Amino acid sequence: MSENASFVFSGRLRTDVFVEFVRHRAARLDLAIDIGSVSDEAVTLTVRGASDLVDAFEMACSLGPYQCLVLDVTRRTGLAA
Amino acid sequence: MSSAGNWHPVGLSHSLEAGNSAGTRLLARELVVWRDTSGVAHVWEDRCPHRGMKLSFGFVRGDHIACLYHGWQYDRGGYCQYIPAHPDLDVPKTFKVPVYPTQERGGMIWTTLSENPADVPDDRGDTLPLRSLYLDCARDTAIAALGTVSLTLFVSQGQADTIVNRVTETLYEVSAGQERLLIGVQAIADDRTALHLAIRGSPDLYEGRGQRHFLDWALRLRHVIEHPRHTASAPRSVTTEVI
Numbered sequence: 001m002s003e004n005a006s007f008v009f010s011g012r013l014r015t016d017v018f019v020e021f022v023r024h025r026a027a028r029l030d031l032a033i034d035i036g037s038v039s040d041e042a043v044t045l046t047v048r049g050a051s052d053l054v055d056a057f058e059m060a061c062s063l064g065p066y067q068c069l070v071l072d073v074t075r076r077t078g079l080a081a
Numbered sequence: 082m083s084s085a086g087n088w089h090p091v092g093l094s095h096s097l098e099a100g101n102s103a104g105t106r107l108l109a110r111e112l113v114v115w116r117d118t119s120g121v122a123h124v125w126e127d128r129c130p131h132r133g134m135k136l137s138f139g140f141v142r143g144d145h146i147a148c149l150y151h152g153w154q155y156d157r158g159g160y161c162q163y164i165p166a167h168p169d170l171d172v173p174k175t176f177k178v179p180v181y182p183t184q185e186r187g188g189m190i191w192t193t194l195s196e197n198p199a200d201v202p203d204d205r206g207d208t209l210p211l212r213s214l215y216l217d218c219a220r221d222t223a224i225a226a227l228g229t230v231s232l233t234l235f236v237s238q239g240q241a242d243t244i245v246n247r248v249t250e251t252l253y254e255v256s257a258g259q260e261r262l263l264i265g266v267q268a269i270a271d272d273r274t275a276l277h278l279a280i281r282g283s284p285d286l287y288e289g290r291g292q293r294h295f296l297d298w299a300l301r302l303r304h305v306i307e308h309p310r311h312t313a314s315a316p317r318s319v320t321t322e323v324i
Contacts, residue, residue, distance in 0.1 A: 030173030052167045 001051045004078050009061060010042040011071035018043055021065040022057075029053040029060075088201045089251050090189040090265030090277045091124060095210040097190065102146060104137030106269045107194065112181070113137040114190060117144040117157065124192035125159055126179040136178065187252070188279040189265045202252045208263060209287050211278035211295055214303050220268040223276055223306060224253065227264060230302045232257035235294045236286055254281070262295060276302075 009018070015038045026033035026047055031054065036044035047057055054077075064070040091105050091114050102115035104127050113127040113136045121144075127135045129148040138149040145154045145162065152165040153176075161176035181192045184201045188208035191201055216223055228245045232255055241258035248254055253264040261281035269275055278299055280287045287295075 028175050030175045050170060050173075052170050053173070 002049060003051050003054055004046060004048050005054045005058075006044070006046045006076045007058065007061070008042055008044050008074040009064070009070050009072075010074075011064070012069040013040055013043060013064075014067050015040055015043065017065050017067045021068075022061050025057055025060045029057050031057055087195070087250050088184070088191045088193045088198055090191055090267050090275075092190050092267075092275075093210045093213055093277050093279065094122070094185050094188050094190055096213065097122065100141045102137050102139060102141055104135055105267075105275075106273070107192070108268055109270045110194065111135070112192070113139075113146075114192075115141055115146050117141060117146075119144065121157070122183050122185055122190050123157065124181045124183045124190070126181075128178070129153060130161070130176055130178060187263050187265070187281075189263075189277050191265075199249075202249055206281060207283050208279040208281055209284055209292060211262070211280055211292060212299055213278065214276045214299060215269075216274045216276065216303065216306050217272060218274055218306055219272060220266055220274045223274045224266060226302060226306045227253055227255055229305055230298060232260060232262065232298055233294070234258050234260055235291050236260065236282075260295075262298070 019035060019038060022045060023033060029049065031047040031049035034046045036046065047054055058073060058075060062070055062073050089107050091107060091112060092103065097103060097114060097116045099116050099120050100118045102113055105112050105114055111127040113125050114122065116122045118141065125136065127137050129136055129150065131148065131153050132150050134148050134150040136146055136148060140147045144157050147154045153161050154163040155178055156162050159178040159180040160174060161172045164170055164172060181194060182198065184191045186202050186204040188210050228243065232243045234241060234257060237258050243255060243257045246254045251266045253266065255262045255264060263279045263281055265277035267275040267277065280291060280295055
């Protein structure tokens, strides 16, 4: 099953590092990704792809790269068109 | 150290049975050598993309190899085809193990790390496996020792000089009279080398007694390399002719 999922990752983020990280993980999981608003406190993004792989994306990004500390993850899910 | 653009031996063909896998290293890279149940040999990066487990610890099932950790199964092309925890998932092509070209020639399994390798060494005539030697030395040290151990004749009588011919950067032929040994040189790392030895000739002539005869040469070679101070060097004619 495919889905769209919007995420807000908040915490102490280095935006350049974190955005590169999420793009790499999305590519590895064969997910389409759109980056929304970006700041050192929160990054908003949307991914589209298989539900199991969106779950894996959330898990991978909740740990974040070494230079960042993810404190909270908000996910809103909708079925893909 | 030999260049990554060449073909490199990574083991004797007979040492890897169908349905088995083994780990090795080449130029300091970790590789898994596995043979599917139809007998085809494969050389891949020895790392599952999921959690980094060595695939050489995995299981061969038909033409797939499965990781020991979570059972991810990879087809001959290195693509993950099945994830047990997500049996209905259409696994994306991005879940892939790097695979390397693999050939079997002269009784050895060969691979190359290059996308544009030179030709694989020719497969000319019968060979019999002898054994592999794993040595704590650089490849150049192992190659230099080849000409210091005389090869005694087995089929024919009398004596003959021992001659070392360089076939390629990773394949040498040691001969005396009509007797010939093929030596595949695997540069495992800067200070670690494997020599894969095979007899060039008919199994009718060399199987059994002939293999034991040349095994003695292999063990003397190992002794020369591992105990250089205790071994008097015996200069031999060494050619670098490409045959």
